[in-house]
Amino acid sequence: MRILLISPTMGGLGGIAQHVEELGEKLHERGFEVYYVTSNNTLVLRVRRLANPSFALFAALKVLGEKYDIIHAHNIPSAIPMRLASGRRILTIHGIYSRQVILLHGGAVGRAAGWLERRAIKWADAVTVVSREAAEAYSAMGFEVAHIPNAIDLKKLPSDGIRMGAPQVAYVGRLSREKGVDTLIKAAQLVGRARFIIVGSGPAEEGLRRAAHNLDNVTFLGAMSRWEAQRIIRGSDIFVLPSRAEGLSTALLEAMAMRTPVVATNVGGNVELVSHMKTGLLVEPDSPQQLAEAINTLLDDKELASRMAEEAYSLILREYSWDVVIGKYLELYERVLTY
Numbered sequence: 554m555r556i557l558l559i560s561p562t563m564g565g566l567g568g569i570a571q572h573v574e575e576l577g578e579k580l581h582e583r584g585f586e587v588y589y590v591t592s593n594n595t596l597v598l599r600v601r602r603l604a605n606p607s608f609a610l611f612a613a614l615k616v617l618g619e620k621y622d623i624i625h626a627h628n629i630p631s632a633i634p635m636r637l638a639s640g641r642r643i644l645t646i647h648g649i650y651s652r653q654v655i656l657l658h659g660g661a662v663g664r665a666a667g668w669l670e671r672r673a674i675k676w677a678d679a680v681t682v683v684s685r686e687a688a689e690a691y692s693a694m695g696f697e698v699a700h701i702p703n704a705i706d707l708k709k710l711p712s713d714g715i716r717m718g719a720p721q722v723a724y725v726g727r728l729s730r731e732k733g734v735d736t737l738i739k740a741a742q743l744v745g746r747a748r749f750i751i752v753g754s755g756p757a758e759e760g761l762r763r764a765a766h767n768l769d770n771v772t773f774l775g776a777m778s779r780w781e782a783q784r785i786i787r788g789s790d791i792f793v794l795p796s797r798a799e800g801l802s803t804a805l806l807e808a809m810a811m812r813t814p815v816v817a818t819n820v821g822g823n824v825e826l827v828s829h830m831k832t833g834l835l836v837e838p839d840s841p842q843q844l845a846e847a848i849n850t851l852l853d854d855k856e857l858a859s860r861m862a863e864e865a866y867s868l869i870l871r872e873y874s875w876d877v878v879i880g881k882y883l884e885l886y887e888r889v890l891t892y
Contacts, residue, residue, distance in 0.1 A: 573589075674696050723791070819835045
């Protein structure tokens with residue numbers, strides 16, 4: 554079976570990038586011919602608001618007329634090249650696309666994204682989403698979607714951590730408005746006893762660095778390899794995901810798999826992974842006070858933190874390892890081939 558994976562990103566720290574890379578590896582291990590069209594091998598204009606449109610254009614030119622058994626596109630910009638290649642089409646949406654665009658770029662751009670989103674879904678033979686929240690949202694729009702979550706390979710996680718402070722609180726991910734790292738910096742002002750390590754880059758990085766320039770307990774490490782970022786999580790007392798919107802965070806999955814206690818906001822796919830006081834602590838977005846209180850709770854109550862970390866690890870084993878999730882994709886591939 555010839556399978557084409559289309560994604561604006563592959564590799565690196567981003568959740569979509571990691572998901573596509575590991576999906577390709579798992580398919581290759583099972584003997585499938587896997588091909589890629591990503592920013593790694595396709596021209597992209599690295600200009601604000603032009604990266605995704607330029608990827609869609611140049612990727613479409615690249616695959617025009619090419620034939621595959623399965624064309625598996627990830628996120629809405631990949632749907633345009635998906636439409637122009639020949640084969641059965643699967644679209645995976647990481648989050649609720651139009652809502653994410655509205656949060657980042659406002660209503661006018663968001664309405665255009667919503668139009669493309671609806672068209673893209675109709676182009677696909679099957680659509681999957683990575684969170685139950687997204688499944689409910691798209692079902693409410695009248696679309697049939699399948700829930701197949703993000704996953705991680707537990708065998709690839711590091712056994713040793715990097716520790717730069719005691720105690721240590723980590724964030725790993727994109728530095729953009731929807732991730733809420735500005736709230737984390739405000740919380741750091743309220744938890745002076747902890748070292749806050751921020752790993753990642755993005756359009757909000759300069760402003761975030763300015764906001765934290767007087768804080769001795771906040772360290773920005775910039776973009777790192779995935780392995781080194783995982784070691785930061787492994788070496789931390791707490792992993793924090795302060796998002797305003799979220800699909801299903803791979804970094805959150807990794808923290809739970811490495812038994813690092815987690816604090817996350819009560820949004821999106823976070824609530825599917827974090828059951829409050831069971832697998833972690835949930836706080837409201839844009840609340841530095843709540844975030845600081847949750848961090849202090851875990852720092853003060855090691856028994857609670859350890860118990861929730863073990864519960865989180867068990868959840869990952871049951872539902873979010875690649876050993877479980879790859880089977881769901883293979884079943885979907887076989888089903889669409891019989892249409």
